[in-house]
Amino acid sequence: MIAICAVCASFLLLPLTIIFYKLWWTRLHFQSIMESQGIKGPSYNFFHGNIKDIIKIENQTNSNVPIYLPDHDVFPRLQPHWYSWMKLYEKYLSTKMVYPKTEREGHLKKLLGDGIVVAEGEKWLKLRKLANHAFHGECLKDMVPAMVASVRTMLEKWRSYEGKEIEVCGDFRILSSEVISRTAFGSSYVEGIKIFDMLGKLFALVSKNAYKMKFLGLVKFVRTKDDREADKIEQLLHESIMEIVRKRQDEVITGRPDSFGSDFLGSLLKAHHEGGEKNQMSAAEIIDECKTFYFAGQLTTYSLLWTVLLLAIHTDWQEKARNEVLQLFGRENPNSEAIARMKTVNMIIHETLRLYSPVTLITRRTQGKVMLGRFKFPANFELVIPPLALHRNPDIWGPDAHLFKPERFAEGLAKATKGNPMAFLAFGSGPRTCVGLNFASYEVKIALSMILQRYKFTLSPNYVHSPFLALTVQPQHGAQILLQPL
Numbered sequence: 297m298i299a300i301c302a303v304c305a306s307f308l309l310l311p312l313t314i315i316f317y318k319l320w321w322t323r324l325h326f327q328s329i330m331e332s333q334g335i336k337g338p339s340y341n342f343f344h345g346n347i348k349d350i351i352k353i354e355n356q357t358n359s360n361v362p363i364y365l366p367d368h369d370v371f372p373r374l375q376p377h378w379y380s381w382m383k384l385y386e387k388y389l390s391t392k393m394v395y396p397k398t399e400r401e402g403h404l405k406k407l408l409g410d411g412i413v414v415a416e417g418e419k420w421l422k423l424r425k426l427a428n429h430a431f432h433g434e435c436l437k438d439m440v441p442a443m444v445a446s447v448r449t450m451l452e453k454w455r456s457y458e459g460k461e462i463e464v465c466g467d468f469r470i471l472s473s474e475v476i477s478r479t480a481f482g483s484s485y486v487e488g489i490k491i492f493d494m495l496g497k498l499f500a501l502v503s504k505n506a507y508k509m510k511f512l513g514l515v516k517f518v519r520t521k522d523d524r525e526a527d528k529i530e531q532l533l534h535e536s537i538m539e540i541v542r543k544r545q546d547e548v549i550t551g552r553p554d555s556f557g558s559d560f561l562g563s564l565l566k567a568h569h570e571g572g573e574k575n576q577m578s579a580a581e582i583i584d585e586c587k588t589f590y591f592a593g594q595l596t597t598y599s600l601l602w603t604v605l606l607l608a609i610h611t612d613w614q615e616k617a618r619n620e621v622l623q624l625f626g627r628e629n630p631n632s633e634a635i636a637r638m639k640t641v642n643m644i645i646h647e648t649l650r651l652y653s654p655v656t657l658i659t660r661r662t663q664g665k666v667m668l669g670r671f672k673f674p675a676n677f678e679l680v681i682p683p684l685a686l687h688r689n690p691d692i693w694g695p696d697a698h699l700f701k702p703e704r705f706a707e708g709l710a711k712a713t714k715g716n717p718m719a720f721l722a723f724g725s726g727p728r729t730c731v732g733l734n735f736a737s738y739e740v741k742i743a744l745s746m747i748l749q750r751y752k753f754t755l756s757p758n759y760v761h762s763p764f765l766a767l768t769v770q771p772q773h774g775a776q777i778l779l780q781p782l
């Protein structure tokens with residue numbers, strides 16, 4: 297009897313000790329290491345950490361009031377807790393970023409799986425090589441006609457809005473979904489619609505649960521309604537992706553094409569069937585990669601959206617961009633050679649991404665003990681960088697950091713950042729830089745060029761400048777512009 301009680305007690309004691317160690321000792325230990333070096337932060341509370349503080353600060357911030365244009369000082373409103381902590385404490389900037397990623401948990405993990413965004417070491421290298429190949433060089437050039445065709449379809453719909461107001465959020469979302477479906481997966485938006493729909497639902501669950509407290513060890517046993525919903529969506533998502541995968545495999549088996557195809561899905565399947573010991577892709581890895589790229593492909597929505605909105609406000613820059621487009625392409629469709637020569641449009645896109653970076657948090661953890669500048673960090677310490685704050689640092693960008701001034705990029709990124717390229721993190725930095733950078737840049741340049749060739753646009757009086765954060769920065773009440781055919 298005594299032996300049984302002792303076993304029961306040790307069963308209870310062990311998880312409690314782990315919880316206590318992880319949720320209290322480690323964090324206070326980290327805090328004291330940082331404080332001893334002069335880095336202060338909000339005090340840590342047992343169990344909920346700083347979540348209560350975050351919720352309190354968010355509740356005190358009125359994010360419904362419109363911002364007066366042309367000010368783009370959105371950081372205090374979108375990430376108010378980071379803003380107030382950075383005001384109270386200090387900000388630090390490193391010159392390199394080669395730390396491992398932090399682990400993703402909960403619904404975010406269902407969204408990204410164990411794919412390239414979270415993978416490390418050999419697995420990451422294998423996935424990165426494959427993605428690099430599919431989204432660069434000749435492969436990228438071959439995607440231009442599909443991108444042009446997708447934009448043309450959107451613009452055909454726009455014809456019935458000429459001289460009127462049009463809300464562009466939905467159209468840009470469909471466009472970016474169509475482009476990634478066609479170029480990477482050889483299918484259309486309509487075929488991928490179930491996948492986008494489920495990714496959207498998972499995305500909503502991630503946003504909703506971002507600041508909910510989860511108790512270590514209990515997550516697997518205590519399932520909330522949202523957890524169950526997320527499990528269900530994940531299952532359906534996997535089935536829908538497998539449908540697209542099977543369709544491609546069947547085509548090869550029944551002898552229609554003689555290879556799996558040169559697009560991203562084709563490379564994944566080739567690696568699955570012919571990858572050999574080192575580059576073999578498992579079925580689970582294929583699903584995770586498909587999820588990741590279907591999801592990441594939609595990030596261009598927000599880049600294009602904010603570029604168009606900013607040009608609708610700053611019509612002088614819209615005119616400069618149009619002149620460049622007409623000089624390079626005339627009324628013809630954009631082509632890859634001329635895209636590479638775009639300068640003004642490039643500056644505009646950089647400035648848009650500086651002010652409205654779609655990725656609003658970049659997280660890393662220290663692998664071992666490391667020095668960062670003059671500070672020592674312990675192993676497994678989580679580092680969080682909010683690009684929206686970095687992109688508004690007046691020491692780098694000057695007192696007009698909140699204003700739209702593409703001319704700051706006229707002499708390149710190094711000059712714009714005063715020799716500190718880490719101050720611009722829209723696409724990340726180092727080996728984990730966005731693998732879709734060139735793809736996204738092509739897509740936005742093609743869409744913008746084709747719009748500028750056909751239309752002048754201004755903000756509609758119905759547009760309310762009230763950006764809000766739902767993992768990326770979005771307009772709260774839609775993006776309404778007035779279209780004037782040229």
Ligand code: HEM
Nearest residue numbers: 412413592593595596599655722723724728730731732736
């Ligand atoms: C304007 C649009 C985009 C922006 C602003 C953007 C931004 C970023 C950023 C900041 C990172 C680094 C995150 C980190 O270091 O933790 C990243 C990584 C990544 N992006 Fe993008 N992205 C965009 C479009 C795309 C597109 C279209 C794709 C796919 C075709 C894509 C695929 C990825 C992938 C797979 C990674 C992870 C790379 C790795 O860890 O090796 N992104 N992106």
